[in-house]
Amino acid sequence: MLDLLITQATLPDGRSGMLVGVQAGRIVLVQPGSEAQAADLPAAERVDAAGLLLSPPFVDAHFHLDATLSYGLPRVNASGTLLEGIALWGELKPQLTQDALVQRALTYCDWAVARGLLAIRSHVDICDDRLLAVDALLDVKRRVAPYLDLQLVAFPQDGLLRSPNAWANLQRALDRGVDVVGGIPHFERTMDDGAASVRQLCEEAARRGLRVDMHCDESDDPLSRHIETLAAVTQRLGLHGRVVGSHCTSLHSMDNYYVSKLLPLIAEAGVGIVANPLINITLQGRHDSYPKRRGMTRVPELLAAGVPVAFGHDCAMDPWYSLGQADMLEVASMGLHVAQMTGQDAMRQCFAAVTDTPARLLGLDGYGITVGCHADLVLLQARSPVEALRLRATRLKVWRRGTLVASTPPATAQLMLPGRPGRVDFMLP
Numbered sequence: 001m002l003d004l005l006i007t008q009a010t011l012p013d014g015r016s017g018m019l020v021g022v023q024a025g026r027i028v029l030v031q032p033g034s035e036a037q038a039a040d041l042p043a044a045e046r047v048d049a050a051g052l053l054l055s056p057p058f059v060d061a062h063f064h065l066d067a068t069l070s071y072g073l074p075r076v077n078a079s080g081t082l083l084e085g086i087a088l089w090g091e092l093k094p095q096l097t098q099d100a101l102v103q104r105a106l107t108y109c110d111w112a113v114a115r116g117l118l119a120i121r122s123h124v125d126i127c128d129d130r131l132l133a134v135d136a137l138l139d140v141k142r143r144v145a146p147y148l149d150l151q152l153v154a155f156p157q158d159g160l161l162r163s164p165n166a167w168a169n170l171q172r173a174l175d176r177g178v179d180v181v182g183g184i185p186h187f188e189r190t191m192d193d194g195a196a197s198v199r200q201l202c203e204e205a206a207r208r209g210l211r212v213d214m215h216c217d218e219s220d221d222p223l224s225r226h227i228e229t230l231a232a233v234t235q236r237l238g239l240h241g242r243v244v245g246s247h248c249t250s251l252h253s254m255d256n257y258y259v260s261k262l263l264p265l266i267a268e269a270g271v272g273i274v275a276n277p278l279i280n281i282t283l284q285g286r287h288d289s290y291p292k293r294r295g296m297t298r299v300p301e302l303l304a305a306g307v308p309v310a311f312g313h314d315c316a317m318d319p320w321y322s323l324g325q326a327d328m329l330e331v332a333s334m335g336l337h338v339a340q341m342t343g344q345d346a347m348r349q350c351f352a353a354v355t356d357t358p359a360r361l362l363g364l365d366g367y368g369i370t371v372g373c374h375a376d377l378v379l380l381q382a383r384s385p386v387e388a389l390r391l392r393a394t395r396l397k398v399w400r401r402g403t404l405v406a407s408t409p410p411a412t413a414q415l416m417l418p419g420r421p422g423r424v425d426f427m428l429p
């Protein structure tokens with residue numbers, strides 16, 4: 001007897017009329033089948049997907065849960081720049097309390113679940129000697145574990161070498177259970193220090209058997225080339241498939257010849273890239289007059305070179321970004337527009353950039369819609385990934401380990417037109 005049988009589902013790879021069966025929190029059946037065939041399968045609960053898209057959950061490869069929902073505390077970012085955001089976060093840090101950090105992060109996780117976002121990699125600033133944010137987010141990680149996978153990155157926001165206690169604090173954070181080694185080489189005082197920080201952090205990750213995810217070259221400076229060091233060190237240490245460069249916006253401004261050498265190196269090293277389109281389209285190019293650079297990394301070119309690229313949300317209502325609602329379809333839609341990825345295949349790659357690709361970069365276990373995977377599923381009010389992007393589709397139902405954890409009514413509008421009342425749902429017949 002199945003716990004749950006979903007019928008007439010369309011999967012992200014285009015297969016339609018699918019039956020998906022769940023037992024004890026795992027997917028135990030994925031096959032085409034009519035309603036009549038489904039009727040022969042005993043199941044405690046049945047859901048007719050009616051041809052709509054059944055997807056594995058959204059995954060956010062890059063977020064800052066310690067800063068989220070703090071917009072306006074203690075003041076707003078007047079210039080809108082990355083550097084004022086970092087300064088503002090520095091002003092806020094001494095005022096943070098563990099309880100407030102926990103409550104804001106839990107609220108964001110609620111938003112995430114409602115949007116079908118069930119895995120988040122969050123950086124956590126380790127430069128405050130109290131490690132308040134580390135303890136808060138480790139607590140949050142435990143509390144949300146039944147419904148959301150939270151992976152934490154030890155992030156030396158003020159610079160590993162630039163901030164006096166950052167190295168010691170990073171060790172303490174990892175000892176307490178933070179999962180991934182972070183860094184911010186472009187924020188060190190010199191290029192040499194940046195490169196040294198990359199080496200030191202990757203060696204520490206290799207020693208501990210951990211993954212690496214660095215804020216890397218979040219700058220419009222075409223000579224900010226720490227991604228090159230990150231890829232080369234990844235090669236040397238054999239960390240293939242375990243390292244991510246986040247942001248990498250300087251790639252946007254780099255010399256094309258240099259990039260033609262760089263992309264194969266990143267691909268050979270098995271380094272993944274996370275672009276954060278909502279944030280970098282607003283933060284980068286602030287020193288430009290016109291033309292203004294877009295400031296997102298070279299997504300289609302990286303993909304063409306065989307580099308896995310995910311889109312991250314990065315920020316929501318914090319010192320760097322005053323908007324956001326945990327909607328990874330909004331993130332992917334922005335990425336699609338900024339990268340001009342409007343072809344059908346390219347749009348499907350954008351959907352993968354907030355689902356399969358980040359799941360791989362995070363090393364999530366049992367992710368996907370195949371037999372044996374966790375029954376973590378999202379039913380969308382759309383019939384394909386492209387339609388989901390166009391509509392930023394409603395997450396009608398969200399299941400975690402086969403249990404319904406969120407539902408949202410279908411998005412429709414009632415028309416009250418004279419002589420022609422009706423209903424609109426924005427899906428073409």
Ligand code: FE2
Pocket residue numbers: 062063064123215246314
């Ligand atoms: Fe970030």
